[in-house]
Amino acid sequence: MAKIILSGCMGRMGKAISAIVAETEDAEIVCGFDIAGGDCGYPVYSDYASVSVDADVIIDFSHPANLNKLLSFAKRNDLPIVVATTGLTEDQKKELSDASKIIPVFFSANMSLGINLLIRLAKQAAKILEGSFDIEIIEKHHNKKIDAPSGTALAIADGIAESLSNKPEYVYERHSVRKPREKQEIGLHAVRGGTIVGEHEVLFAGPDEVISLSHSAQSRDVFAQGAVRAAKFLSKKSVGFYSMDDLFSDLV
Ligand SMILES: NC(=O)C1=CN([C@@H]2O[C@H](COP(=O)(O)OP(=O)(O)OC[C@H]3O[C@@H](n4cnc5c(N)ncnc54)[C@H](OP(=O)(O)O)[C@@H]3O)[C@@H](O)[C@H]2O)C=CC1
Numbered sequence: 282m283a284k285i286i287l288s289g290c291m292g293r294m295g296k297a298i299s300a301i302v303a304e305t306e307d308a309e310i311v312c313g314f315d316i317a318g319g320d321c322g323y324p325v326y327s328d329y330a331s332v333s334v335d336a337d338v339i340i341d342f343s344h345p346a347n348l349n350k351l352l353s354f355a356k357r358n359d360l361p362i363v364v365a366t367t368g369l370t371e372d373q374k375k376e377l378s379d380a381s382k383i384i385p386v387f388f389s390a391n392m393s394l395g396i397n398l399l400i401r402l403a404k405q406a407a408k409i410l411e412g413s414f415d416i417e418i419i420e421k422h423h424n425k426k427i428d429a430p431s432g433t434a435l436a437i438a439d440g441i442a443e444s445l446s447n448k449p450e451y452v453y454e455r456h457s458v459r460k461p462r463e464k465q466e467i468g469l470h471a472v473r474g475g476t477i478v479g480e481h482e483v484l485f486a487g488p489d490e491v492i493s494l495s496h497s498a499q500s501r502d503v504f505a506q507g508a509v510r511a512a513k514f515l516s517k518k519s520v521g522f523y524s525m526d527d528l529f530s531d532l533v
């Protein structure tokens with residue numbers, strides 16, 4: 282039985298995870314953390330500095346401002362942590378990597394199997410098409426999302442950049458420009474509206490033909506399932522930094 286602490290339990294993803302775990306036999310949520318507390322059917326703490334609880338792993342879908350406090354809690358209690366929160370700064374990514382020398386840390390900007398397969402396909406396509414095709418990434422999300430571009434769009438761009446022999450420049454939205462596109466750019470474009478769960482498209486636009494790889498999340502359950510799976514995986518791991526590649530290496 283994986284005993285989970287859920288950070289951000291009152292949010293959209295927190296609720297999706299609570300529902301998935303309630304139907305899972307080998308996992309349970311022992312308590313939640315959220316900025317204003319709340320009522321979830323398990324204890325919820327807003328100030329958790331001195332909370333003591335028997336747990337195996339933390340799952341975090343909250344806010345970048347929560348990261349430092351949460352990592353301190355995880356390190357102090359020697360707890361593995363799955364971080365799914367996006368919009369982290371470079372310094373915060375470094376904090377995560379430093380923490381992984383003390384506790385097991387899992388990070389992924391997107392917990393779905395489909396997006397992780399899409400990243401692998403995009404890397405392959407970019408390698409084959411390098412030099413003659415322009416790469417543009419378009420993401421669409423609900424109107425409550427606070428970070429742009431999405432963590433997933435950046436992860437796709439980073440994956441593609443890794444597989445190219447010439448380092449690309451990221452161009453965020455295009456406006457007020459009076460010059461043509463540079464060859465070595467990756468364009469990133471964010472759309473926000475309504476209740477869109479999460480859509481990502483990678484365009485490879487070449488001479489007289491366009492290839493498009495796309496993924497559409499149909500509900501938050503795909504992220505919740507992936508996060509619970511990552512938590513079970515991480516609770517058995519030793520100190521280190523883990524990603525979806527480690528989790529899905531046997532699948533894709
Ligand atoms: N990796 C992945 O697969 C996915 C990642 N995400 C990411 O997860 C995060 C959460 O998404 P979502 O559930 O939609 O967002 P929500 O805003 O619905 O949920 C976040 C929760 O965290 C709370 N919160 C805000 N600030 C803090 C803080 N400083 N300390 C503790 N808790 C805080 C919010 O409270 P309040 O509402 O009062 O502000 C809210 O209850 C985002 O970064 C999102 O991008 C989302 C989906 C998939």
Ligand SMILES: O=C(O)C1=N[C@H](C(=O)O)C[C@H](O)C1
Pocket residue numbers: 367368390391422426428430431432433434478479480
């Ligand atoms: O905030 C969201 O909703 C999502 N955020 C993640 C991101 O920034 O990539 C993953 C998913 O697309 C939903």
